[in-house]
Amino acid sequence: MLPTDAASARRVADTYDTAEAAGERARTLALLAARPGERVLVVGAGPGQLLSDLAGAVGPGVVGVDPDPLMVTLARRRCGRGAVVEQRALGGHGSLPGGPFDAVACLQVLEFLPDVRAAVTELHRVLRPGGRLVVLDTDWTSLRWPGPDRERHRRIRDAWCTTVPRPRLPHELGPVLRAAGFTGGWTERVPLRGPAAAGYGAVLREMVAAAAPGRCGVTRSDVDAWSADVAACGDEPFSVDRWFLGAVRP
Numbered sequence: 082m083l084p085t086d087a088a089s090a091r092r093v094a095d096t097y098d099t100a101e102a103a104g105e106r107a108r109t110l111a112l113l114a115a116r117p118g119e120r121v122l123v124v125g126a127g128p129g130q131l132l133s134d135l136a137g138a139v140g141p142g143v144v145g146v147d148p149d150p151l152m153v154t155l156a157r158r159r160c161g162r163g164a165v166v167e168q169r170a171l172g173g174h175g176s177l178p179g180g181p182f183d184a185v186a187c188l189q190v191l192e193f194l195p196d197v198r199a200a201v202t203e204l205h206r207v208l209r210p211g212g213r214l215v216v217l218d219t220d221w222t223s224l225r226w227p228g229p230d231r232e233r234h235r236r237i238r239d240a241w242c243t244t245v246p247r248p249r250l251p252h253e254l255g256p257v258l259r260a261a262g263f264t265g266g267w268t269e270r271v272p273l274r275g276p277a278a279a280g281y282g283a284v285l286r287e288m289v290a291a292a293a294p295g296r297c298g299v300t301r302s303d304v305d306a307w308s309a310d311v312a313a314c315g316d317e318p319f320s321v322d323r324w325f326l327g328a329v330r331p
Contacts, residue, residue: 093127093149093152093288094127094128094152094155095284096281096284097127097128099275099280100275100280100281101273101274101275101281103130105217105271106131106134108325109131109186109217109325112215112269113186113213113215114184114213115135115138115183115184117138117139118139118142119139119183119184120143120144120181120182120183121135121142121143121182121184121185121186122146122177122178122180122182122186123135123143123144123145123185124171124177124185124186124187124190124204125146125147125171125187126146126147126152126153126156126188127147127152127188128155128156128159129145129155129156129159129160129164131145131186131188132156132159132163132164133159133164135164136160136163136164137163143160143163143165144164144165144166144182145160145165145167146166146167146168146169146171146177146178147166147168148168148169148170149168153166153168171187171190171200171204172194172199172200173196173199173200173203174199174202174203174206175203177203177206177207178207179207180206180207180208180209181207182212183208183209183212183213184213184214184215185204185213185214186215186216187204187214187215187217188216188217189217190218191218191250191254192218192246192248192250193246193247194247195246197247197253197254197257198257198261201254201258201260201263205261205262208330209330211330212330213327213328213329214263214327214328214329214330215326216326216327217324217325217326218250218251218323218324218326219248219251219321219322219323219324220249220250220251220252220321221242221248222238222242222248223320224319224321225320225321226286226307226311226314226319227277227311227314227319228307228310228311228313228317229310230306230307230310233303233307234307236299236303237293237299237303237304237307240294240296240297240299241292241293241296243296243297244296251268251322251323251324251326254326255268255326258328262331263330263331264329264331265327265329266326266327266328267326267327268324268325268326268327269324269325269326269327270322270323270324271322271323271324272322273320273323274318274319275318275319276315276317276318276319277315277316277317277318277319278311278312278314278315279316282319283312285319290304290305
């Protein structure tokens with residue numbers, strides 16, 4: 082769910098500091114394979130950890146965009162003069178900085194957009210010929226929590242999925258990339274797994290608990306009982322499937 086207020090934005094920002102997110106960033110850097118001197122754009126820059134790492138690896142030429150003003154502030158604070166950070170939302174033509182860029186990372190963004198085709202066309206526009214695209218999005222229907230009452234887990238997962246316009250976006254994106262003119266497509270499933278009551282799991286549980294009441298017949302008492310059950314599971318793991326998808330602008 083995209084942040085809707087300062088509290089939800091802070092919850093989202095907190096996920097970037099977890100061990101699970103650090104591992105995901107390392108894989109993103111490896112897949113981008115950015116080289117010194119390249120121009121790199123990060124769409125969905127968040128609080129700026131990946132931007133900072135990229136600036137250290139490639140030098141000047143790193144640009145990040147994010148629609149949330151808190152994320153932009155945190156990213157600018159983290160990166161200083163190492164990267165340019167702009168408040169922008171990915172949409173249709175002209176919504177991103179002009180480029181051309183050698184590589185673009187689009188992170189946890191496309192699943193939230195009403196017009197994915199227009200957004201992918203815009204990603205294609207800002208890449209140079211031969212430029213590389215790496216997309217990271219989540220299959221939220223794969224979300225699993227430990228604890229009793231599996232039916233309640235399912236209902237709350239389904240309620241959470243209604244906050245995302247395309248909760249299964251990774252399984253739908255390939256044809257969209259090809260229609261926009263990308264070639265050389267590839268996918269990599271990267272399950273995100275960790276303790277349900279700590280780290281990323283704890284922050285995600287708070288986000289789900291804040292969003293689920295009133296959706297799919299889920300009540301506040303349902304959510305409170307579910308949250309308590311999950312918290313009681315301690316180190317038992319939650320899991321959700323992330324997917325990296327990549328392509329090249331020919």
